[in-house]
Amino acid sequence: MTDTGERSADRKAQERRQQASVVEGLSTMLAGDEQLLGFARGELAGGWRGKLALGPEAFFAPDVNVGLTDRRLILQHIHTRDGRPSEILPHEFDLADIVSVQCVDVETFGGAPACRIAIRFTNDQTCRVRLRGQANVDASRALTEVFRTVSRDRLASTAAETRCGRCGHVLSEPGRFCPYCGSARTDAPASAPTTDAAPAKVEEPTEQQTAQPEPVAAAAVPGTAALESETADAEIEDEIHRFTEEGGSPAAVEKDDLAVGNDDLAEERKD
Numbered sequence: 001m002t003d004t005g006e007r008s009a010d011r012k013a014q015e016r017r018q019q020a021s022v023v024e025g026l027s028t029m030l031a032g033d034e035q036l037l038g039f040a041r042g043e044l045a046g047g048w049r050g051k052l053a054l055g056p057e058a059f060f061a062p063d064v065n066v067g068l069t070d071r072r073l074i075l076q077h078i079h080t081r082d083g084r085p086s087e088i089l090p091h092e093f094d095l096a097d098i099v100s101v102q103c104v105d106v107e108t109f110g111g112a113p114a115c116r117i118a119i120r121f122t123n124d125q126t127c128r129v130r131l132r133g134q135a136n137v138d139a140s141r142a143l144t145e146v147f148r149t150v151s152r153d154r155l156a157s158t159a160a161e162t163r164c165g166r167c168g169h170v171l172s173e174p175g176r177f178c179p180y181c182g183s184a185r186t187d188a189p190a191s192a193p194t195t196d197a198a199p200a201k202v203e204e205p206t207e208q209q210t211a212q213p214e215p216v217a218a219a220a221v222p223g224t225a226a227l228e229s230e231t232a233d234a235e236i237e238d239e240i241h242r243f244t245e246e247g248g249s250p251a252a253v254e255k256d257d258l259a260v261g262n263d264d265l266a267e268e269r270k271d
Contacts, residue, residue: 015135021083025076026067029090037150038068038143041083042131044075045116054091054127061086066117066129068143070150073098073119075129097122101147103140106130113137117144 022039030036044054044062054075061077065085068074073093077086099120106114115137119127131140162171167181177184 015133018083019135019139022065022067025065025078025083025085026074028085029067029074029076029092030069034069034071036067036069038066038139038146040066040117040129040131040136040139040143041078042066042117042129042136042140045128045130057088061088064129066140066143068147068150071095073101073147075127093119093121095147095151098147098151101144103144105137115140 018041019039022041023036026036026039042064044058044064057077061079063078063080063083065076065078066074067076072095075091075093077088077090078084079086099122100118101120102118104116104118106116108114112132113134114130114132117129117131117140119129121127131137163169164171164178164181164183165186166183167178169178169180171178171185175185
């Protein structure tokens with residue numbers, strides 16, 4: 001029990017010394033009013049086939065301090081032996097150039113906890129940092145949560161604020177001109193149109209537009225005349241049969257009806 005407690009105390013003391021070294025190294029890069037919101041220490045992951053977006057110097061100093069401020073994300077190269085900042089220039093990324101920061105757990109099969117931070121930029125490039133140890137895993141998870149909060153607040157403030165189109169200063173008060181550069185503001189309300197303008201002239205439709213299209217004659221269907229002739233003959237036979245039953249002369253009816261039917265058929269064919 002004593003050995004286990006001593007090992008746990010030694011591990012925690014080592015983690016505290018590492019965290020102090022990370023904060024000390026990142027503090028040398030902060031501006032006067034810049035705040036360090038999250039930090040961790042890890043190792044750059046990737047290769048030559050498009051996954052390593054930081055340059056070949058990352059192979060010479062893969063160990064980095066990861067720092068998140070209210071303005072940017074910092075990857076500071078360090079010496080592996082003592083954890084001090086390296087002479088290689090650090091990588092700095094504005095928060096506006098970062099799309100997402102995600103923390104993914106890595107399976108270690110019973111070993112020390114580990115995770116991976118995946119950083120995706122607006123130019124579709126990515127950067128991955130592998131972190132080992134429970135303290136770094138917890139710090140990386142907190143860093144990603146802080147990034148989501150800062151990004152959400154930044155997007156909300158950017159959508160609400162108004163900037164000058166020429167000098168880029170934030171304009172907190174309404175006006176027609178920018179108080180910094182004096183240029184006219186593009187977001188100023190436009191002047192109301194005058195009511196003395198002449199009404200728009202309505203053009204009358206021309207003769208070509210009002211002309212009605214001529215009706216198109218129906219095309220003759222083959223076999224229509226023969227069908228009409230058969231229909232007329234059938235009607236005449238029915239009339240003769242009916243007149244004969246009433247006591248009339250079939251010959252007279254047939255002669256008169258045939259003459260009338262032929263005249264009608266001739267007129268229809270003529271039309």
